Amino acid sequence: MAEQDHGGRTAGVVLVYQPPEGVIENVDLLLAQVPWVFVVNNSPSHSAEIIDGLRARPRVTVLDQDGNVGVAAGFNAGMRAALTDGFDFVWIFDQDSTVTEGMLPALLRAQSRTDLRAGIVGPALRAAETGNVYDADRGQGSAPIDALISSGALFSRELLEEIGLHDEGLFIDYVDHDISLRASRAGYTNLKVYDTLLDHRFGDSVPASFFGRRVYLSNYSPLRQYYMSRNRVIVARRFGMGRWFRDDVRYGIKAWIKVIFCEKDRPTKIRAFFRGLRDGFRYRDI
CATH class of the missing domain: 3.90.550.10 (Spore Coat Polysaccharide Biosynthesis Protein SpsA; Chain A)
Incomplete structure (x- = not known):
């Protein structure tokens, strides 16, 4: 057609x-x-x-x-x-x-x-x-x-x-x-x-300076950090750690560098990340 x-x-x-x-x-x-x-x-x-x-x-x-x-x-x-x-x-x-x-x-x-x-x-x-x-x-x-x-x-x-x-x-x-x-x-x-x-646009896309370099912050909420962490584990358990996972890890490392050094409410976001990891391994539909 x-x-x-x-x-x-x-x-x-x-x-x-x-x-x-x-x-x-x-x-x-x-x-x-x-x-x-x-x-x-x-x-x-x-x-x-x-x-x-x-x-x-x-x-x-x-x-x-x-x-x-x-x-x-x-x-x-x-x-x-x-x-x-x-x-x-x-x-x-x-x-x-x-x-x-x-x-x-x-x-x-x-x-x-x-x-x-x-x-x-x-x-x-x-x-x-x-x-x-x-x-x-x-x-x-x-x-x-x-x-x-x-x-x-x-x-x-x-x-x-x-x-x-x-x-x-x-x-x-x-x-x-x-x-x-x-x-x-x-x-x-x-x-x-x-x-x-x-x-x-990923998240809020707020501009910031990181060691003199202009970057954009997603500023995802702790709830989003929880779901990203949890669901990454769930999907990896379902499909294995193929190329998609390696690409995602590279992206995640860059994102977390900005979270730790530039974003607000860092302790809450870090706790949400670890709760997500825990619940991802506990998820039972797999």
């Missing part, structure tokens, strides 16, 4: 939690590439004006959740709605990402590759704060990758019907690793598409 027909069969999903005003513009950019967008509202008691603005837009369905149900359950709510409405591809985003022009056609070209069984397909990443493309995201065409971040990722109905949706028990963090590695285990090849870029 022609690429543009695939685009017509693709629904967008945007997960929001106490969203900033910029999410409205991002949904409009997404609507320029897909026929329908499902906005999953994980904070129904907040940001009523912004949510009402989205609700009033044509070709947008707002799915109010019962409080903050988490990233996994939130994405799943939008994906289920899209599949129920007959869409064959689901393209998901969080509110920290910005859609760029021509992204969907680039992802669909990679998804239609005939030399492999394409799994999850996602764009290369560019730091929204600086405009710099991350070193690991420089390249051409599309290439296999173990794990993609959820935001900007394209899923086919075929894939989701075989491997299932996100693991809601993880709640947040490593949800994307888990579903990516499940796709690989099922014989799919996940692809990073270097011909298109997603502008993305």
Whole structure:
């Protein structure tokens, strides 16, 4: 089927939690590439004006959740709605990402590759704060990758019907690793598409100085540090310590250097990290 027909069969999903005003513009950019967008509202008691603005837009369905149900359950709510409405591809985003022009056609070209069984397909990443493309995201065409971040990722109905949706028990963090590695285990090849870029922010992205060098702090809460620590262990127990784990450890070391030397509330975050390690080893669904 022609690429543009695939685009017509693709629904967008945007997960929001106490969203900033910029999410409205991002949904409009997404609507320029897909026929329908499902906005999953994980904070129904907040940001009523912004949510009402989205609700009033044509070709947008707002799915109010019962409080903050988490990233996994939130994405799943939008994906289920899209599949129920007959869409064959689901393209998901969080509110920290910005859609760029021509992204969907680039992802669909990679998804239609005939030399492999394409799994999850996602764009290369560019730091929204600086405009710099991350070193690991420089390249051409599309290439296999173990794990993609959820935001900007394209899923086919075929894939989701075989491997299932996100693991809601993880709640947040490593949800994307888990579903990516499940796709690989099922014989799919996940692809990073270097011909298109997603502008993305990790956490607060607050600038700071570290030994005279400008860095950006995520400032994740102790709760996020807990889930990152716990879920890293859970996913490693499920899938082993492959290339994804080595890449993740390198990223984690850099992140914790900034936490220890630059961020506030360090003792609480360190305690949350160790509680997460403990609970990751105790997790019993494996």
